[in-house]
Ligand SMILES: Nc1ncnc2c1ncn2[C@@H]1O[C@H](COP(=O)(O)OP(=O)(O)OP(=O)(O)O)[C@@H](O)[C@H]1O
């Protein structure tokens with residue numbers, strides 16, 4: 001007998017076929033929608049720099065965060081994922097671990113479905129939570145229902161084991177997070193991941209905020225690999241990667 005849904009706001013489980021049919025059309029996702037643009041090339045350069053740090057091909061979990069809100073984390077995460085998946089044989093998973101203002105499904109044009117929260121609560125197997133997208137080699141794990149205790153869930157042993165499991169199944173796992181200065185979630189995840197990419201909006205984020213964020217992510221056990229600069233004009237695109245000195 002079918003179980004009655006005790007909470008009508010609960011999202012449905014994902015339908016993998018539905019997701020594969022929806023094309024990526026958002027212009028911010030330049031690697032997919034303007035693949036010959038300068039911005040797309042900058043994301044490929046960022047991909048190459050990260051890949052060069054990974055010569056043995058061991059899979060990597062990367063947390064993407066920024067000091068402040070709205071610096072371009074989600075757009076950078078998805079562009080990087082599409083650029084990584086252009087490399088032959090590369091399977092990439094984008095995890096939306098922004099359990100406050102999630103946006104990955106929205107950028108992909110997909111409806112909200114069950115995801116990370118349900119996996120972390122033991123209510124949904126990972127395999128049923130992950131959706132392939134129309135972008136070849138790119139899958140997503142959406143946030144699911146937004147919990148009131150995001151830090152507790154994301155800092156749990158279960159999150160660590162989910163990350164380890166995903167690391168085995170994908171070449172790269174890119175984890176989108178909320179701004180690090182307002183919520184501790186990015187620091188918690190950064191300490192579990194292989195590396196952290198710090199997104200910085202040029203000309204807007206005060207330098208000392210970036211330094212404070214960098215230092216606090218590392219103090220909590222994270223490995224900041226470099227920065228991704230956003231907000232540059234096309235002719236002055238410095239969206240790129242700076243190796244840690
Ligand atoms: N490379 C880009 N080209 C054009 N627009 C961009 C680019 N990167 C970000 N934006 C714009 O900046 C805004 C914020 O981008 P995004 O959603 O990626 O930021 P965020 O850091 O993930 O925000 P939040 O902190 O709310 O999660 C959006 O309106 C997005 O369209």
Ligand SMILES: [Mg+2]
Pocket residue numbers: 073074075098101103176177
């Ligand atoms: Mg975001």
